[in-house]
Amino acid sequence: MVTISDIAKIAGVAKSTVSRYLNGGSISETTKKKIENVIAATGYSPNKFAQSLKAKRTNIIGTIVPRLDSFATSQTLIGIDDHLRELDCQMVISNSSQDLKREIENIYSLAKQKVAGIILLATEITTEHLEAFRTVQLPVMLVGQQHDQFHSVIHNDYDAAYELGKYILANGHRKIAYLGVTEKDVAVGIKRKEGFRKAVEEVPGSKVRYFETSFKIEHSIQKVPEILEEFNPTIIVCATDNIALGALKAAHMNRLRVPDDLSITGFGGYEITEITHPSITTAKFYYREAGNLAARNMVKLVNEEEINQITFSRYKILERESVDKLK
Amino acid sequence: MVTISDIAKIAGVAKSTVSRYLNGGSISETTKKKIENVIAATGYSPNKFAQSLKAKRTNIIGTIVPRLDSFATSQTLIGIDDHLRELDCQMVISNSSQDLKREIENIYSLAKQKVAGIILLATEITTEHLEAFRTVQLPVMLVGQQHDQFHSVIHNDYDAAYELGKYILANGHRKIAYLGVTEKDVAVGIKRKEGFRKAVEEVPGSKVRYFETSFKIEHSIQKVPEILEEFNPTIIVCATDNIALGALKAAHMNRLRVPDDLSITGFGGYEITEITHPSITTAKFYYREAGNLAARNMVKLVNEEEINQITFSRYKILERESVDKLK
DNA sequence: CTGAAAGCGCTTACAG
DNA sequence: CTGAAAGCGCTTACAG
Structure with a gap:
């Protein structure tokens, strides 16, 4: 495995300079080019664990779902994942199997994994939820339910x-x-x-x-x-x-x-x-859109940008065959 | 955040002793008790990033799915997740959206995340798959398809x-x-x-x-x-x-x-x-069972235990109403 | 059984 | 703009 030290050595610069290059610090055009070439040649990619350990932050967003086998869940997850992928964020899915106790556990467990924020496909917000979110101190985004104390994307x-x-x-x-x-x-x-x-x-x-x-x-x-x-x-x-x-x-x-x-x-x-x-x-x-919105808002929340407390997702009445026209 | 040093200090022992306790090394009964108490009192849990950085291994299993919105996928994921959860392993899901190119990318991307192994809900195994798996050098478990070069759980x-x-x-x-x-x-x-x-x-x-x-x-x-x-x-x-x-x-x-x-x-x-x-x-x-089997086998593979190359999952003919009895 | 030390691969002030 | 150094929180030989 090639590390930042290898890159530094080959490029003839210090590790800190390579790190600065990676994280968008100020760099002269010539050293930038040198480092770029070495990275391309070696196929280097930074060790996420070392990064997270040192920087004390991750780009992982945890998503808690009440169940995996539902149309709404699948579509929402696809929406979240697609957006996060574009931003090079990672999504971790935590399944509660329709068990509120397990849902609370999942909040703590995601916090242990040091996720940057939690998206909850919500069904019911109990006092245990409130307590869990208070203690983990992480940005939270609700999908499907609204609540005074949290930001949310809801269906209308x-x-x-x-x-x-x-x-x-x-x-x-x-x-x-x-x-x-x-x-x-x-x-x-x-x-x-x-x-x-x-x-x-x-x-x-x-x-x-x-x-x-x-x-x-x-x-x-x-x-x-x-x-x-x-x-x-x-x-x-x-x-x-x-x-x-x-x-x-x-x-x-x-x-x-x-x-x-x-x-x-x-x-x-x-x-x-x-x-x-x-x-x-x-x-x-539009579950997929709602997932997209939730991901977008979550990332803004993590970056401490302002967002509305409630974002409405679209709906549409689909007139099909199961309603009789009595007049 | 409480660290291993804190535990060591409070318990009056060395960090290495705490580490040994955590990883099941030999420990006297008295120090064991001391450490146990301190950990319980502080609610300490080891930093996963530091562990992974140092030990160069994780207990994350990556699962690649062709799509998220399918009954078979959902059930299989539930089966995998349930088993992994019991073993305190973590599952990371990587969705390919029915795009073979993206599936290959997902293999490399999971490898970067240093997963311990990859479970692939397979549809088609191309030469790109072979190459990707060869270069990442990770234990692989196929679900739903069989292949000479890999272990698999298949439906009969x-x-x-x-x-x-x-x-x-x-x-x-x-x-x-x-x-x-x-x-x-x-x-x-x-x-x-x-x-x-x-x-x-x-x-x-x-x-x-x-x-x-x-x-x-x-x-x-x-x-x-x-x-x-x-x-x-x-x-x-x-x-x-x-x-x-x-x-x-x-x-x-x-x-x-x-x-x-x-x-x-x-x-x-x-x-x-x-x-x-x-x-x-x-x-x-029985998709859920198949997922369970895949997770079980994957963990064995990671621990370098012997497993059969092919494991068959059950099936059952459900006789219902859509077949006319012509005689 | 126990501890001191080195080091995993990064980032971040700090000094120049 | 650039580099040397410290340190994040662990694990792992090694010595005792």
């Missing part, structure tokens, strides 16, 4: 839900089931529901009932038949695409035609929702 | 395809389209086709035609109508679940009932194939 859940609500109302639906999730998840459990609620409140005479399930497809498959029996709506507005996928499956299993007998909508814009039969009308979020 | 593509072939034949299908992929991908493009071919060769009087598409769902959606027109089979055996998903979509778009008018099978066992209507009969691979 409220507006998306409002617009989706207006869309189904405009299509004549008046007996509506909303199938949501726990309010512990503010973005998915509260914001989407509230945006939707606003839309229905603007249209008198609509009958709406709110139900709750988990994020798991199988739970949605179980829950939907109960809703049908209890309430028999013309449409089920699902808080995520996975829940909508479960609803679609349940409809098929009950020999209901979608959308003729039952309409269904989702949130997310997962690739698969276009492939199902029928394709699912949904509020698409 | 051949046997799975053979068994799936026998299954559809047993159900009476005799006019069969096989929709495969490029032979550059040995596991998916060749092994699956050959296993299937063996099954049909054992049953005289079956008419089989072989077609080719890409890994992309949309290409499959385009391709399937052509196959239907040209050949009109009773079943399309697809080389991956994504291709099968496209075939299912194409069937729906052409108002064909599955499986009554057309049967479809896949490979992979992606979660979504159970949710579609009808659910898809497929050869399930």
Whole structure:
């Protein structure tokens, strides 16, 4: 392995001069050329460990994800990774497997690895999170959830839900089931529901009932038949695409035609929702873009530049086949 | 930050003694206790950079993936990560975005990061791969593809395809389209086709035609109508679940009932194939287990233990709803 | 079993 | 603009 000493020796300069060259210090044109040539010839690249040990900083950004096997996670990671790669930063992924305790551990563990900052694909911010972030003293960027004490990139859940609500109302639906999730998840459990609620409140005479399930497809498959029996709506507005996928499956299993007998909508814009039969009308979020924004903001944070506390990522209502036009 | 010197001072011993304690050298019971207490009290954890700089080794395993947004990748990563975490090894993920050039770069870039070994979720092994691995001189573990020069964990593509072939034949299908992929991908493009071919060769009087598409769902959606027109089979055996998903979509778009008018099978066992209507009969691979095995073997390789060159991961034929029983 | 010393490959004041 | 020196936090022979 060729080291900075080798380069210095071959180029006939001091190590410190080579280091200055590497880190953009002031250098005469001639020595610059000499060093450049030697580095090119030897294929030298600095030892990251020595750099980090001495300089006490790294260009590693830690990303904590609640789970690895989700469309949203994958896309967001791609967005983060692509941007970081351009800046020669490295991304380290830490998976919590939907375990909040493990998520907290991951914060401390990334701090031990001396990452420059932490991007958290957030679900729920507990007091343990607050404490962990306070003690590690690292720049933090939330994705998907907002919080007073942190910077974040969020999907515009409220507006998306409002617009989706207006869309189904405009299509004549008046007996509506909303199938949501726990309010512990503010973005998915509260914001989407509230945006939707606003839309229905603007249209008198609509009958709406709110139900709750988990994020798991199988739970949605179980829950939907109960809703049908209890309430028999013309449409089920699902808080995520996975829940909508479960609803679609349940409809098929009950020999209901979608959308003729039952309409269904989702949130997310997962690739698969276009492939199902029928394709699912949904509020698409641009996860990859959100990841990009998060990476961009994180780097600014690390460099102590100013950024807005909240950055909104785009959304778009995808009008597809799963909503019946009642008028 | 508390360092090894601090621990040594507080415990009243030399740094080297603390280091020996940390690395399992011989230590008297009394000094061991002293050091233990001080470490517990201070919450000391060794600086990884200093360790790696000095010891010239790390416990980081690099994993190169062809893409982040695939069921197979996610599951395999989870399997690798879970096992590595138990051993206090760290996983670094390097995404190639289905770009072979970037995959090669990732090999060199992981080597620069001084990873202890590289796990490659392989698609195609080119001469550039061979060269890269030769120059970085690191233990290598392939997942999903086999190669003379490397250790690997592979899915039993051949046997799975053979068994799936026998299954559809047993159900009476005799006019069969096989929709495969490029032979550059040995596991998916060749092994699956050959296993299937063996099954049909054992049953005289079956008419089989072989077609080719890409890994992309949309290409499959385009391709399937052509196959239907040209050949009109009773079943399309697809080389991956994504291709099968496209075939299912194409069937729906052409108002064909599955499986009554057309049967479809896949490979992979992606979660979504159970949710579609009808659910898809497929050869399930245990990606997570494969990842586990790969991690286990990788660690052995790093520790210079003996391992088999090829480790087979399990498979299972999932008999579901997409294959018509013709007899 | 234990300690003093050297050194891994860098960066960073400091002096010139 | 350039160089000599100190030191980051560890590990590893070596000597006792």
